[in-house]
Amino acid sequence: MTQKECDPRCTGKCNKRKSLPVSTASKGCDPKCTGRCSKKNAGVSPLDSLPPAVIPPLITPLEIKELDNIGDNKIGPQSKLLQPGDVNVIIMDLDGIILDIEIVYQWVIEDLAGKYGISAEEVPHIIDLQDEETAKKLCTDYNLSVSPQDFMIEFRSTSIKHLANTPLMPGIEKLVDHLIENNIIIAVASTSNEEAFKLKTQKHTEFFKKFSHIVLGGSDPEVDQRKPSPKLYQVCGSRFPSNPDPKKILVLEDASEGVASAKGAQMNVVWFPNKYMKKENDPGALAVLDSIEAFNPEQFGLPPIKK
Missing domain, CATH: 3.40.50.1000 (HAD superfamily/HAD-like)
Structure with missing residues (x-):
């Protein structure tokens, strides 16, 4: 298979597109990389042997647009955006x-919150996790007995466990x-x-x-x-x-x-x-x-x- 020049945990949102004939695990983004950085040769993580796209990206909230307000279009129950024959x-x-995948993230977050004694009301803060800096803040804010790097690795390994049960x-x-x-x-x-x-x-x-x-x-x-x-x-x-x-x-x-x-x-x-x-x-x-x-x-x- 053609390998892409991304960390094996890459979310696919980075801009590294050069094709390589060898595995990128040895190319070495930072082992704490979320797939968005451009760091190189900073070391190897235990997760480096995992294939790309197995690890889901870390996530942040998104405002969802209302059903009846779609840009310049107003779509009601009887609106027709395409006619019969337009799509086959x-x-x-x-x-x-x-x-x-959303429910998988929920399971992961609940697992981690339970392990580190974070209350259910505070769980949404974990959802904001994107990189080492936000992981560091979370570990500091909740006085967690784990390094930000290890917390992010645990986040990903817990994700893998739950992905096997994706509904x-x-x-x-x-x-x-x-x-x-x-x-x-x-x-x-x-x-x-x-x-x-x-x-x-x-x-x-x-x-x-x-x-x-x-x-x-x-x-x-x-x-x-x-x-x-x-x-x-x-x-x-x-x-x-x-x-x-x-x-x-x-x-x-x-x-x-x-x-x-x-x-x-x-x-x-x-x-x-x-x-x-x-x-x-x-x-x-x-x-x-x-x-x-x-x-x-x-x-x-x-x-x-x-x-």
């Missing part, structure tokens, strides 16, 4: 669209079954690599057989650039048997860089921003919804869900 295939992002997003199974019953072909496009995908989906192997194909940008040799590059969605779109026009593809995304990626591939995008994601500007999606259950296929030119 769908691509879904993995984390935050199909898999409920599906509420409403996604019903939506996928509805689309398949109406002959709408669906694929998955994710920046995860194959090892991370297997870890997160091991309890849902039958469910993922329902998809036409799955493109994993962390392992796929054709995906040589990360989001917001359009490459992931271009590759995924090209693998539908019908070879659809990109303008006939609807993408469901939870990250702003993913919206930019799909838009760069000339596709329609609906954005489902996760409330724990970094606060970002509106990326200009066709629509912004607060949950998969709020997605009404009929508004996007797709067959309506039967009551």
Whole structure:
């Protein structure tokens, strides 16, 4: 597989895109790196042997836009953003669209809070953890008997434990079954690599057989650039048997860089921003919804869900 010049724990949000023929574990970002720094050769962490994208990014709150206030568009229950025939295939992002990563973070935070005696009311402060500096503040504020570096390593190792039990997003199974019953072909496009995908989906192997194909940008040799590059969605779109026009593809995304990626591939995008994601500007999606259950296929030119 083509390796990308990122720390093995990289979130995919850094700007290191150079392809390398060897593992990056030995290249050495700071062992405390969250994947956003540019530090090099600062030492090796016990986690350096882990594959990219297995570790989820640390998280911060995000304000979610209201369903009826979507930029310049007002979308009510009967509004039609696309007409029948405008879309004939769908691509879904993995984390935050199909898999409920948010609940995984909640489990991780609750575990750490319980271990270090942090009250439930103070748990949200852990969510703000982004780098060594905020970890240092947290350890100081709560007088934790652990170094900031070790706390961040523990955060990630606890995340790995819970990722094996990642649940599906509420409403996604019903939506996928509805689309398949109406002959709408669906694929998955994710920046995860194959090892991370297997870890997160091991309890849902039958469910993922329902998809036409799955493109994993962390392992796929054709995906040589990360989001917001359009490459992931271009590759995924090209693998539908019908070879659809990109303008006939609807993408469901939870990250702003993913919206930019799909838009760069000339596709329609609906954005489902996760409330724990970094606060970002509106990326200009066709629509912004607060949950998969709020997605009404009929508004996007797709067959309506039967009551």
